[in-house]
Amino acid sequence: MAEQISIFELIANASLLVQLVMALLAVASVISWMMIFQRWFYIRRIQLEVEVFEEHFWSGIDLRELYNELDGQEDLNGIESVFVSGFKEFTRLADQPGAEVDTIMQGVQRAMRVALNRQEESLETHLPFLATVGSTSPYVGLFGTVWGIMNSFRSLANMTQATLASVAPGISEALVATAMGLFAAIPAVIGYNRFSSRVEGLMKRLEAFSDELGSILQRAAHGKVGGRSATRSASTHGSAH
């Protein structure tokens, strides 16, 4: 044991509980890294889609045309679903006879809020997991370390001649657990902070978009209730900006 202590020998020599803690931390680390990569790819994709859609939206395209184009599609991504649900609600309510502008707008806003919530939910999946790993895995590692050191000191009590060499391996192997806890926690905390701020930024952008769409639709509703065609006034939204 005195010859060439490698970290793997330390792990192999650790007590069962410490080994369990280490295994738990290793699994947590792998999963949190997986989540980090998955979120990274997902959020980047959503951001790209938002940019592409906004560019498309503000290019002066007719909204009904855009709606018809998107309505048939199977899976709509974030910003598209906000637009589709808002516009669908608008067409449904506006087609009903005797609908007032206020009720139309309330319905539209409610529909868009639902879509926004759904979007936020899907953006924030796995983030709680990252937060949990980031905040608890140091404690889990510390638990393993304390347990390991406890054991090595207890075995020290049975020895007549206490030397540093008799406790050092035990402490060293116990400290591996803390190192693993920190190894799992640091990326998880960084990932959580980064992704939550990016999700927040994205959601602000989506909310701003839904407000803008709401104001365009309100203008259209006024026109429709006043007797004009919604589509015609809605299609002129580009000039308003």
Added chain:
Amino acid sequence: MSSALRYYSLPLALALGIHALAVLGLYSNWKPDQQEVRAIKPQIVHSQLIVLEPKPKPQPVSKPKPVAAKPAPVVEKPKPAPEPKPVAAQPKVDQALAEAQRIEAQQRKEEAERLQRLAALADASFDQILDEETAQLEVSNDQAMAASYQAGIYQLVKANWSRPPSARNGMQAKVEVELIPTGDVVSVTIVQSSGNAAFDRSAESAVRKARRFVVPEDSSVFERHFRRFSLLFRPEDLLR
């Protein structure tokens, strides 16, 4: 299910890759670090053992010095030795005083041989001295090691010794202790009584209470110093 596989397979592969890299880095970097520490360790242990016992230290230090000084002039001597030889090998063939010269040459030859022998002797003695020196160093090492163990034994006995109230200054009891290689006490006999039965008994029971001492694993050291040794008990302190 298939979509989940599609979304998570690449991240999972990347995550596993990162961990594999970390493990690989640890595997390749951990060992050399450890070895450096290893190399230093035994030295520290030895030096501590020597420091504990001041007695044997001056002996080896003072002895090797004259030994080291001696060979130096002796080794230098062989140099003149080869010089006379060629001179002796070229005797001038002169008609007159040929005999006298021959005698002289013979004398020179003898002297050269003598010098050579001396040089050889010096070489041999140098080797011998070196051997002696290393042997002495070993002995002193053993002594230092034994001394550290002895100090441990004294401490243990001292801790277990309770002096009887009837103990007076000037009393002394010599106790002979016999150990077996595990360090267990086999027998305790009083070799020299103090004249006070309570004092003798307390000395004997101090050793018996200790029951087991830490002794060196090296059997030769054990046989020399620990198989049988005596302890001198005095009320002032516990001395050898």
